[in-house]
Amino acid sequence: SEEYNVNVDGTVSVTESSSTDDDSCGLYLAESAIPNSGLGMFTAKSIAHNERIFYGEIVCNIEDFEENMRLRRQFLSRSNKNTPSWLLDSYYWSPSNALAEFEAEEVSSVIPGLGMLANSHPGLVNAIQRPPQRVADLHRTQHPGAGASTHFHDVHFVADGDIEAGAELFVEYGDTWFRDRRKYLGDIPLSRHWKHANAVLQKYSEIMDSDYQSKIGREMYELLQFAVKLEPRMKNALPEDVSDVPKALEEGAAKTLLPGRVKTKEWLEENGMCLDHIRPGLSTIAGAGRGAFATRRLAKGSVIAPLPVVQLRRYQMEVYELRAVAKADSDDDEEEDQVFRIGSQLLLNYCFGHPQSSLLLYPYSPVVNYLNHNQTLKNAELRWSNHANHRKDWLDRSPADLDVEKYAGLIMEIVATRDIEAGEEVFLDYGDDWEKAWQTYVAEWQPPAEPYISAADRNARNEPLLLDSEMEKDPSYENVLMGCFVELPFDDAGEDGSTTTITWAPATEEVFDVNDLHECFVVKKHNNDLYDVVIKEERQTWRVMNIRREAIQYFDVMYTSDMFLRSAFRHEMALPDSMVPDAWRDIFIRK
Numbered sequence: 001s002e003e004y005n006v007n008v009d010g011t012v013s014v015t016e017s018s019s020t021d022d023d024s025c026g027l028y029l030a031e032s033a034i035p036n037s038g039l040g041m042f043t044a045k046s047i048a049h050n051e052r053i054f055y056g057e058i059v060c061n062i063e064d065f066e067e068n069m070r071l072r073r074q075f076l077s078r079s080n081k082n083t084p085s086w087l088l089d090s091y092y093w094s095p096s097n098a099l100a101e102f103e104a105e106e107v108s109s110v111i112p113g114l115g116m117l118a119n120s121h122p123g124l125v126n127a128i129q130r131p132p133q134r135v136a137d138l139h140r141t142q143h144p145g146a147g148a149s150t151h152f153h154d155v156h157f158v159a160d161g162d163i164e165a166g167a168e169l170f171v172e173y174g175d176t177w178f179r180d181r182r183k184y185l186g187d188i189p190l191s192r193h194w195k196h197a198n199a200v201l202q203k204y205s206e207i208m209d210s211d212y213q214s215k216i217g218r219e220m221y222e223l224l225q226f227a228v229k230l231e232p233r234m235k236n237a238l239p240e241d242v243s244d245v246p247k248a249l250e251e252g253a254a255k256t257l258l259p260g261r262v263k264t265k266e267w268l269e270e271n272g273m274c275l276d277h278i279r280p281g282l283s284t285i286a287g288a289g290r291g292a293f294a295t296r297r298l299a300k301g302s303v304i305a306p307l308p309v310v311q312l313r314r315y316q317m318e319v320y321e322l323r324a325v326a327k328a329d330s331d332d333d334e335e336e337d338q339v340f341r342i343g344s345q346l347l348l349n350y351c352f353g354h355p356q357s358s359l360l361l362y363p364y365s366p367v368v369n370y371l372n373h374n375q376t377l378k379n380a381e382l383r384w385s386n387h388a389n390h391r392k393d394w395l396d397r398s399p400a401d402l403d404v405e406k407y408a409g410l411i412m413e414i415v416a417t418r419d420i421e422a423g424e425e426v427f428l429d430y431g432d433d434w435e436k437a438w439q440t441y442v443a444e445w446q447p448p449a450e451p452y453i454s455a456a457d458r459n460a461r462n463e464p465l466l467l468d469s470e471m472e473k474d475p476s477y478e479n480v481l482m483g484c485f486v487e488l489p490f491d492d493a494g495e496d497g498s499t500t501t502i503t504w505a506p507a508t509e510e511v512f513d514v515n516d517l518h519e520c521f522v523v524k525k526h527n528n529d530l531y532d533v534v535i536k537e538e539r540q541t542w543r544v545m546n547i548r549r550e551a552i553q554y555f556d557v558m559y560t561s562d563m564f565l566r567s568a569f570r571h572e573m574a575l576p577d578s579m580v581p582d583a584w585r586d587i588f589i590r591k
């Protein structure tokens with residue numbers, strides 16, 4: 001059999017696997033062990049601590065969503081009341097996780113796969129996110145496709161502790177996520193409640209000397225439950241029945257309270273949908289960026305991947321800008337601000353849609369965002385899934401009516417239209433409209449006149465860094481800034497406006513903690529690849545001495561990376577006509 005290794009740059013190399021390991025599915029989508037939480041992800045194979053959990057994913061960054069919707073209302077002269085729901089709110093990550101915080105004023109990072117499909121459980125997090133690579137595949141002066149797909153790739157997760165085969169994967173949404181959603185999620189214990197519950201149980205067992213089942217043991221336990229009644233998150237972190245206490249002491253309360261968390265291989269085969277039939281790699285289509293490739297032979301008619309989709313509305317992808325223009329009825333040079341529609345979010349290129357519907361469907365299972373278009377080589381097609389979690393009834397509701405839904409509920413799947421061999425690229429047909437739009441776009445495309453070196457290009461060159469004063473004189477550095485991974489001390493004793501000098505000393509081996517990224521300015525070079533930098537915080541300035549070169553990276557200046565090329569290609573993929581019910585056709589098109 002073959003083994004696929006994902007390289008740091010997001011490409012995949014294939015090696016003959018020495019083991020006789022079977023070729024069975026390694027990752028499944030199935031009903032989560034958490035009651036009423038929809039689908040979850042399960043690993044069918046054990047994963048060792050710190051090992052990579054699955055292939056890397058794209059990050060698609062959304063720019064200034066709230067501001068664009070505000071400008072849109074201004075553009076249409078609508079009141080600012082009744083902001084409709086924005087479903088991706090429940091699914092996206094903070095841009096610091098994706099190294100995208102410098103991309104725009106306000107960024108939301110969409111990370112499909114584990115980032116959107118896996119559930120979270122504050123007491124059982126076993127998958128930790130690692131930041132993406134920013135790749136320089138498509139240069140804007142050479143490829144019309146630059147800015148039409150994301151350049152953020154290979155965001156992935158690693159195992160936090162050994163994960164047993166069959167276990168559900170839980171990622172960290174953070175306590176705030178659960179707090180903000182208390183109204184409809186209820187009193188879910190947060191990480192500290194689980195810790196506290198274990199400590200309480202430990203204390204209880206010491207007092208009772210393991211005599212839980214006696215009359216006094218039961219009464220003591222009831223008293224304990226009564227005592228935490230007013231702290232429902234705490235109460236929910238304790239076993240309901242005293243007979244479960246020994247188990248909770250042994251494995252931790254969170255595991256005991258989630259009995260279905262580990263599935264057998266047979267259960268997964270019977271109830272799950274396989275998620276690892278495809279992997280990402282460099283597309284065989286020149287200039288198309290990355291694509292999806294079969295990991296094993298896929299028979300004609302078989303399901304290649306399930307595609308749960310988030311329902312969005314077309315207008316939510318619109319991007320606006322405020323520009324100062326000459327006032328119409330004024331003789332002098334008076335100006336006024338006017339709102340202009342300047343394009344669409346990059347996410348549009350990853351959504352399915354139909355010209356007669358205001359709905360857009362964004363697929364968020366692993367690797368499926370990599371599926372490219374090829375009308376002659378297409379070997380896969382879309383259809384609705386029959387899975388019990390697919391909300392068939394939503395096909396009878398209008399797009400406006402679906403606005404009230406708080407979560408995604410629709411599931412599509414892609415099916416092989418012929419036998420596909422292992423290693424073949426899987427292609428969809430994005431539809432005639434897409435094909436025509438792309439042909440026209442490429443025919444009319446003009447490369448930008450100015451030379452351009454992106455932050456990703458600069459990082460790939462790995463050249464010695466320039467001093468800030470040198471960078472300022474060189475126009476080819478105009479579109480980049482420097483970012484340093486530095487843990488700044490908490491107790492900033494300095495007064496407002498003061499400068500504090502510290503020496504770089506990463507606390508752990510983990511040099512690249514995404515929470516410690518700051519814009520920085522190189523002020524001094526030492527001859528052994530160490531640098532002194534300055535970091536300007538709101539209240540004070542830090543001078544950090546002896547930073548290693550690896551802890552400094554280039555980032556694109558706000559609104560300059562390829563996704564902000566306003567002429568870049570933007571078009572959704574076609575949702576086949578046969579899949580679009582009448583209730584969704586809310587856009588009237590004059591023939």
Ligand SMILES: C[S@@+](CC[C@H](N)C(=O)[O-])C[C@H]1O[C@@H](n2cnc3c(N)ncnc32)[C@H](O)[C@@H]1O
Binds near residue numbers: 149370
């Ligand atoms: C759903 S994404 C596919 C993954 C994408 N190639 C990437 O690297 O992230 C859709 C985008 O991929 C690119 N693409 C897909 N098929 C293509 C083709 N046949 N030719 C050129 N570009 C293509 C276009 O930029 C399109 O908007």
